[in-house]
Amino acid sequence: MSIKKIKLPFEDGIIETLKAGDRLLLTGTVFTARDAAHKRMFDTLEHGKTLPINVEGQVIYYVGPTPAMPGKVIGSAGPTTSGRMDKYTPRLLDLGLKGMIGKGYRSEAVIQSIIKNKAVYLGAIGGSAALLSKTIKSVEVVAYEDLGTEAIRKMEIVDFPVIVINDSDGNDLYKQGNEFTNKT
Amino acid sequence: MRKISYQIIVDKVSELCINANYELGQDVVNAFKEAVKIERSEIGRDVLNQLIANAEIAASERVPMCQDTGVAVFIVEVGQDIHIEGGTLNDAINEGVKKGYLEGYLRNSIVSHPLERKNTGDNTPAIIHIEFVPGNQLKIMMTAKGGGAENMSRMKMLKPSDGIEGVKDFIIETVRNAGPNACPPLVVGVGIGGNFEYCSYLAKKALFREVGKRSKPPEISALEVELLEEMNQLGIGPQGYGGSTTALDVKIEIAACHIAALPVAVNLNCHASRHKEAVL
Numbered sequence: 097m098s099i100k101k102i103k104l105p106f107e108d109g110i111i112e113t114l115k116a117g118d119r120l121l122l123t124g125t126v127f128t129a130r131d132a133a134h135k136r137m138f139d140t141l142e143h144g145k146t147l148p149i150n151v152e153g154q155v156i157y158y159v160g161p162t163p164a165m166p167g168k169v170i171g172s173a174g175p176t177t178s179g180r181m182d183k184y185t186p187r188l189l190d191l192g193l194k195g196m197i198g199k200g201y202r203s204e205a206v207i208q209s210i211i212k213n214k215a216v217y218l219g220a221i222g223g224s225a226a227l228l229s230k231t232i233k234s235v236e237v238v239a240y241e242d243l244g245t246e247a248i249r250k251m252e253i254v255d256f257p258v259i260v261i262n263d264s265d266g267n268d269l270y271k272q273g274n275e276f277t278n279k280t
Numbered sequence: 281m282r283k284i285s286y287q288i289i290v291d292k293v294s295e296l297c298i299n300a301n302y303e304l305g306q307d308v309v310n311a312f313k314e315a316v317k318i319e320r321s322e323i324g325r326d327v328l329n330q331l332i333a334n335a336e337i338a339a340s341e342r343v344p345m346c347q348d349t350g351v352a353v354f355i356v357e358v359g360q361d362i363h364i365e366g367g368t369l370n371d372a373i374n375e376g377v378k379k380g381y382l383e384g385y386l387r388n389s390i391v392s393h394p395l396e397r398k399n400t401g402d403n404t405p406a407i408i409h410i411e412f413v414p415g416n417q418l419k420i421m422m423t424a425k426g427g428g429a430e431n432m433s434r435m436k437m438l439k440p441s442d443g444i445e446g447v448k449d450f451i452i453e454t455v456r457n458a459g460p461n462a463c464p465p466l467v468v469g470v471g472i473g474g475n476f477e478y479c480s481y482l483a484k485k486a487l488f489r490e491v492g493k494r495s496k497p498p499e500i501s502a503l504e505v506e507l508l509e510e511m512n513q514l515g516i517g518p519q520g521y522g523g524s525t526t527a528l529d530v531k532i533e534i535a536a537c538h539i540a541a542l543p544v545a546v547n548l549n550c551h552a553s554r555h556k557e558a559v560l
């Protein structure tokens with residue numbers, strides 16, 4: 097199985113070529129946000145205010161890293177369960193967010209919003225945080241610093257391994273995976 | 281009456297917290313290696329190989345294997361002939377957790393109030409279960425329990441007439457329902473019997489047992505093997521990407537229960553099945 101190298105933010109026309117089950121190595125910028133940051137972003141939008149980051153065209157990585165040890169840019173940083181962000185995600189996709197990196201099922205509403213907005217949901221391997229951290233080259237807190245591990249960070253990654261779970265055509269690796277095994 | 285100092289417990293607990301998060305047990309690593317040999321899906325084998333590599337990096341570089349360094353859960357067997365000098369056992373454990381999570385650069389994942397949700401900043405309080413045993417030793421067993429797998433765990437009060445079939449269905453359904461969210465391959469802890477709260481405790485306690493080590497009663501040991509086979513036919517596979525390795529092991533603890541009850545609890549653990557123990 098081949099592995100595609102992909103630049104972030106996505107270049108025009110790339111998302112449409114990504115299919116559920118594709119293995120990718122991502123290089124470029126992602127923003128981190130998990131439960132508390134999502135809730136705060138959502139409340140900000142509900143109050144008619146603007147977000148502290150522009151999500152248009154960007155990718156959000158659902159992660160709350162461990163503290164960086166001396167001399168390192170970040171601690172261990174693997175994905176958290178995405179489903180807890182489902183309530184907030186369609187709103188961000190409507191604002192132009194193009195991708196999410198996490199682990200686990202998305203709701204039907206999120207899957208429909210991914211199709212509608214031509215976006216993509218990518219899976220990183222939960223629990224492989226020590227390995228994933230090696231691909232993170234720089235980290236900067238850009239908003240909600242008071243949230244600690246849950247703050248919004250801007251990260252530069254190089255060859256960060258993911259797999260496409262939900263593509264913009266509505267294919268779902270979690271469903272395909274089960275079918276695959278039941279047949280063999 | 282043997283005396284054990286408060287500070288010795290603090291230091292030992294701190295060490296357990298750090299080592300549990302850095303060094304995945306050999307039992308789990310071996311289970312990964314066995315699984316790679318028989319996993320039918322290519323992506324599945326790829327995931328398992330990444331997990332082996334991840335465990336090696338974490339152990340050799342002394343960093344946490346997962347960013348969710350968990351709730352610190354303890355089962356402590358307190359010999360009835362010991363006396364703890366200089367403070368209480370609970371305080372010593374919590375101080376040890378605080379120290380270990382700080383010095384080990386582990387993540388603080390506890391909020392003080394379930395609805396207001398403010399981080400306590402030091403990963404305390406720990407969850408501590410105490411069992412009194414004969415003798416003059418203190419056995420401290422610790423697990424760093426991640427949120428992803430804990431969230432997919434379930435408990436149900438079945439009717440005695442549901443019988444063994446009802447029990448099996450509930451366990452398999454819980455695993456199926458968890459799908460990718462609990463970070464498979466899983467280690468599945470099951471409690472059968474007891475009452476509402478004791479059953480859940482048994483399921484947690486089962487997770488402390490080594491992977492591959494069977495339960496003593498032969499009918500329960502056979503049930504563990506049968507359920508493991510069934511789980512691995514669900515097709516969920518490593519990380520839910522499809523495959524034949526959905527679980528690494530199933531461990532069941534049983535207890536006596538009321539004539540009207542058949543409680544079953546399924547406590548899922550992810551592949552980051554982290555536990556360490558020490559005897560003082």
Ligand code: SF4
Nearest residue numbers: 223346426428463550
């Ligand atoms: S479920 Fe386990 S492996 Fe997955 S992110 Fe949580 S602690 Fe880590």
